[in-house]
Amino acid sequence: MKRLNLIFILILIINCSFDNKTGIWKDESSISIDTSKTKALENNINKRNYEDVFLENQVFNEEKESTKNLNLKNETTSLNKNWNQEFGSNYNNVLNLGDNNKNIISSKSPKLSRFANKKNYMVRNVIIHNDNIISYDHKGKIFIYSQENKKKIFEYNFYKKNFKNYKKEIFLIANEVKIYAADNLGYIYALDIGKKSLIWAKNFGIPFRSNMKIANDQIFVVNQENVLYSIDVNNGDKNWTFSSGLTLINSDFKNNLVLDNLSKNIFFLNTSGELYSINYLNQKINWLLNFKNPTLTGDNNLFSSRPVVLKNDNIYVSTEKVFLSYNNITSLKNWSLVLAPSLRPVVTNDYVYIFTQKNLLICIAVKNGEVLWSKNIFKQIKDKKFNKKVGLITSLTISNNMLNLYSRNGYLLSYDYKNGNLNFYNKISKKGIVSEIIHKDGKIFLVDKSNRLIKFN
Secondary structure, eight states: OHHHHHHHHHHHHHHTOSOSSSOTTSOGGGSOEEOSSSOOOOSOBOSOOOOOOOOOSOOOOOOBOOOSOOOOTTSOOBOOOOBOBTTSSTTSOOOSBOOOOOOOEEEEEEEOOOOSOTTOOOOOOOEEETTEEEEEOTTOEEEEEETTTTEEEEEEEOOOGGGTTSOOOEEEEEETTEEEEEETTSEEEEEETTTTEEEEEEEOSSOBOBOOEEETTEEEEEBTTOEEEEEETTTOOEEEEEEOOOOSSOOSOOBEEEEETTTTEEEEEOTTSEEEEEETTTTEEEEEEEOSOTTOOSSSSOOOEEEEEEETTEEEEEESSEEEEEETTTOOEEEEEEOOBOSOOEEOSSEEEEEBTTSEEEEEETTTOOEEEEEETTTTOSOTTHHHHHOOEEEEEEETTEEEEEETTSEEEEEETTTOOEEEEEEOOTTOOOSOOEEETTEEEEEOTTOEEEEEO
């Protein structure tokens, strides 16, 4: 009898403690909602999907020749007028942009600033608005560099002397004539580009840790405790917040946001591996998916991912080992592949292009997840020492129907989108590349290790 009672008690304990962080297996009312301001996010999750997306399969690592006649005829080549935010667009997906592919340096700026950390050369936040370069220096000073005047035309340092020695990380987005900045001190503030002055500033107490999006007069940003904020663009007041699953140990992966203006949904992938779809007009949660291994507990199993990408009706998620496609309305999985993605993918109407940790450049069919071709990027190069010269591959873009890989050491490798054949490779920046690759008005922009802006025609 005692043994039966013990078994019964154990069953009760297990059933009551599946998850002590996200509220996934608890009553819906346990989802943390901040009601201290004007509106609160509803504590009612409709169409909840808790799918086990962790896969144990062996990582794909083989070359495959193209057997189909691929084309991008339904993908319009466009010229990007601005690069107002990190990753270039609300969808985190910028594709088939027009440029002349000559890769000739047309200008090089003076040194824009010092680096906050010389050991960490990657620059996160460089944006271009109306031909002006917007970024910040190691002291947290936001500046605007005019390409026309070839000099800085505005500098603003928000931080007082007591923050002088504190390393700042600032997330930037520009909208119309305003710059919005959120930092790792918990501040968010707005600057008027025309008047060159501060409009408003607010301190929310906890460091911010995500890219930013703007829609419907709302700024969306996430802090390091995985709390999503909706902030009024006009005065910085908090509209509503949503608290998601907390990770106690921070990895290199930062919270990531994608915005869909058509469905009025914000997609939020947090550092706990939870992907939320939230309607930003009525503050209702549409669905939730969890990508963290359910068989492991605690924060030793850190979640890692690349930025989420949205294209047409699908949302694409790149975890450490798996690449997945979901319907962004229903959250139903279209397909998944064990590929070990290394970079943010590029998605067209019919194809997904991805680069993996195994140095494979892969083309995947959007409709069914079929691998159409895959190529090891170094096997087509006779110089066997070339891969060491290239260094870490940091960016994948597509322009004029060419797939372009850029490395931290300043190399460009260009491939045919139809079959992955190498068309061109060369060192285009003697001092490497430390920024996103920015396409604007048929030109390419990057920042080198000397912190100089280089423009290619």
